[in-house]
Amino acid sequence: MFDAPGPRFRRRVFWVSVVSVFVLVGLLALGLRQFAANGQLDPVRWRPYLTWPVWRYLLSGLWSTVLAACATGVLAMAGGLLLALRPNRFTRAYAEVMRTVPVLLLVYVMLFVLPSFGVNLPLFWKLVVPLALSHAASCAVIFRAGIGSVDPGQREAGLSLGMPDGVVTRSVVLPQAVRHMTPLLVTQAVSLLKDTSLGYVVSYTELLFNGRVLANYNGLLIQTFIVIAFVYLVVNLALSRLAHRLEAARARTAR
């Protein structure tokens, strides 16, 4: 968006960089001072996070998070595909409603309403079912856009070769649609993994809930939740990177 920088411009960039380094270091120092003034930098308060038992506990939470995310992902993709392949008034309304109602509300319905009607699922499903119901709607929207982005000529070509409708969808349209949808599906996967933190509400022992238990036990509130946030960050960044790499690899072979 800009020309190759000349000498004057480069000098200005240099000075802006110098000033921003000072500002950043200043902000960091301010934050650290605030931590230090309240004794939160004391090594004693951080050392537990260098020990294996604490990490084993956090990693077991992460494992539960991943399990819940995978189960939700499979259900949401299946549901989303069904919704997207049958575009009628009901499926459209479902997608609209589910994309405006907070998942937390669905979780509360699962926790407080359904048991009084005699539906009392295990904790795992109390988290996974509301998440899947909600994410199925988002997936449906992504699938519908993906299918819409495939040239209608592709479908016509398949039909004119005498393929049945289902076969055309399955082996002509969907494989091409998936290629368009991959970036959106990755964003969706990250948002799904983040949403499993609602296990905190359900008391399902995922990462954030385990963090709460740990913080209640050792009283290191801010340290625990900073470590938890860091774990989420690493996992989600790895997920996005992996997806980008897969996509790049497939883009090379698709030619």
Add this chain to the structure above:
Amino acid sequence: MSLVLEGFLNTVALTLLSFAGALVVGLAVAVLRIVPVPLLRGVGATYVEVWRNVPLLAWLVLFVFGLPEVGVKMPLFWTAFTAIALYEAAFVAEALRSGVSSVALGQGEAARALGLTFRQSLRHVILPQAGRRVVQPLANIAIALTMATALAGVVGVVDMTRAAQRINLELARPLLVFTGVGLCYLVMAAGIGFGARALERRLA
């Protein structure tokens, strides 16, 4: 009944204030991401990646229970506001940035070929075209933000969802209470969508 009203008002207030905050911070971050200074771009990118990849609930818990530990004490409502605004700012920044980069590269090149400076081409060529394109993504973020305010209920703010849960404990009319609250969210989302379409027509 006052609980219903309190919850509803808190949700509306939290939504409006956080969205305003997210717009301001998001705009600043988006600017950082497009200026021709590599260091500042890095700062902007880091902001977006860090905030976007950690669940909002984790941020809320960290802010509400963690900040008092380092001597930052704010009323609960404003702590929740800060966390939600900073979180959604990352999404706003991305929407703004992709709006700017969706204006064809050729447009910027044409502006430069005419001798416009960076600032002039941004102001007269790129931003007016980008403005139209960011309305819909921003509306989607606003709707997501409305839903996200429900999480503030988990850390103690009496919002609509939490109010529903508490009323249900007293009334024991779950279907009525939860459907009503669900409808409130629907109406708010519909209002945002309507406003966005109106705005889009005016900018078009």
